[in-house]
Amino acid sequence: MDRxxxxxxxxxxxxxxxxxxxxxxxxxYMDSHSEARRDVKSIRETITALKNMDxxxxxxxxxSNLRTRIARENIQLASSQKRERTFFGFTPLYASVxxxxxxxxxxxxxxxxxxxxxxxxxxxxxxxxxxxTSPPPVVKYQAPNERASSAIFAETPxxxxxxxxxxxxxxxxxxxxxxxxxxxx
Amino acid sequence: xxxxxxxxxxxxxxxxQQGDEQAxxxxxxxxxxxxxxxxxxxxxxxxxxxxxxxxTMVKLYTHRHFYKEIAKFSTWIYTIAGNLAKTxxxxxxxxxxxxxxxxxxxxxxxxxxxRDEESDAEIQGQFTEQRLQSxxxxxxxxxxxxxxxxxxxxxxxxxxxxxxxxxxxTVKSRINRARLxxxxxxxxxx
Numbered sequence: 001m002d003r004x005x006x007x008x009x010x011x012x013x014x015x016x017x018x019x020x021x022x023x024x025x026x027x028x029y030m031d032s033h034s035e036a037r038r039d040v041k042s043i044r045e046t047i048t049a050l051k052n053m054d055x056x057x058x059x060x061x062x063x064s065n066l067r068t069r070i071a072r073e074n075i076q077l078a079s080s081q082k083r084e085r086t087f088f089g090f091t092p093l094y095a096s097v098x099x100x101x102x103x104x105x106x107x108x109x110x111x112x113x114x115x116x117x118x119x120x121x122x123x124x125x126x127x128x129x130x131x132x133t134s135p136p137p138v139v140k141y142q143a144p145n146e147r148a149s150s151a152i153f154a155e156t157p158x159x160x161x162x163x164x165x166x167x168x169x170x171x172x173x174x175x176x177x178x179x180x181x182x183x184x185x
Numbered sequence: 186x187x188x189x190x191x192x193x194x195x196x197x198x199x200x201x202q203q204g205d206e207q208a209x210x211x212x213x214x215x216x217x218x219x220x221x222x223x224x225x226x227x228x229x230x231x232x233x234x235x236x237x238x239x240x241t242m243v244k245l246y247t248h249r250h251f252y253k254e255i256a257k258f259s260t261w262i263y264t265i266a267g268n269l270a271k272t273x274x275x276x277x278x279x280x281x282x283x284x285x286x287x288x289x290x291x292x293x294x295x296x297x298x299x300r301d302e303e304s305d306a307e308i309q310g311q312f313t314e315q316r317l318q319s320x321x322x323x324x325x326x327x328x329x330x331x332x333x334x335x336x337x338x339x340x341x342x343x344x345x346x347x348x349x350x351x352x353x354x355t356v357k358s359r360i361n362r363a364r365l366x367x368x369x370x371x372x373x374x375x
Contacts, residue, residue: 007361007365008358008361010361010364010365011357011360011361011364012357012361039365039368042368042371042372043364043365043368046317046364046367046368046371047336047364049313049317050317050332050336050337050367051336051337051339053226053314053317053318053337054314055218055222056218056221056222056225056226056231056234057218057221057222058217058218058221058235058238059235062217062235062238062239063213065239066213066239066242066243069239069243070243070246073243073246073247077247
């Protein structure tokens with residue numbers, strides 16, 4: 001054990017926190033170094049002196065002074081709460097900034113709605129009565145194959161949605177292609 | 186007083202958080218002198234120490250809802266007091282200190298008669314106490330805190346570790362080093 005190791009273990013030795021082997025090594029060092037033994041004795045006395053230091057207490061006016069300070073704090077807190085009106089917990093400045101951000105977000109979002117076009121409907125606006133009577137024309141999109149089928153299933157040419165009825169392309173005799181089982185020729 | 190009527194510190198702070206101001210008064214009475222002893226050894230000024238303890242109690246009143254039951258109440262309140270004491274010490278260092286002992290040209294010494302006859306032992310005891318207090322003031326802040334909490338306030342190593350927020354091993358090492366420094370400082374005074 002060297003001097004540094006010895007110094008590191010002084011507090012543990014005084015407080016009886018050393019293992020048996022370390023305690024023996026510590027005491028062996030003390031036996032061989034007289035100033036080490038003096039240091040341990042001196043530190044023990046210092047610890048005892050610290051424990052026995054005069055207790056310092058608060059003054060008799062401590063509690064009354066504290067009550068005065070707390071009353072002052074409560075008054076200050078109450079007056080600051082009165083001064084600051086809040087809207088849903090936000091100060092007026094933050095409330096207005098937040099509202100502007102929300103409105104800007106709504107307007108930006110509406111621009112992304114398909115079919116919104118140039119005119120952006122203002123919520124709550126009512127159209128004039130003349131415009132409200134006839135519903136807007138519905139343009140039904142038909143794929144090219146659908147047009148033919150609608151012509152097939154139309155009972156009369158007028159039923160078809162097509163402007164002109166297109167005849168079937170391969171209107172021919174399918175008999176040569178289709179061979180029925182009953183007439184195997 | 187019967188044991189069942191004695192509330193623990195944690196029970197008292199819980200009651201105070203629910204609005205029981207009598208619980209606050211009880212906590213103040215329990216900790217005012219303990220904190221005073223701790224802070225005084227830190228700042229070496231009774232008036233300042235009492236102000237800091239008052240600040241701690243006001244903080245306890247206004248910030249009661251900040252306490253959570255994860256830590257012991259004593260750990261929490263000692264941490265507040267220690268931080269306030271350190272802040273005050275830093276402010277003290279920044280302030281310019283002007284000496285009031287600017288004597289006149291005659292430089293008369295005034296002998297004040299002693300009111301009480303003190304015994305030699307009492308005088309010696311006061312001298313030792315003053316020397317010890319001066320030696321504590323000479324310690325670096327991080328050594329001073331732990332030695333006051335351990336040797337004067339008699340807190341456990343675990344609690345000190347939580348108050349100063351350093352590992353247990355570091356606390357033990359600092360206390361050991363602080364005691365060695367105190368011992369060397371006191372040898373110089375002899």
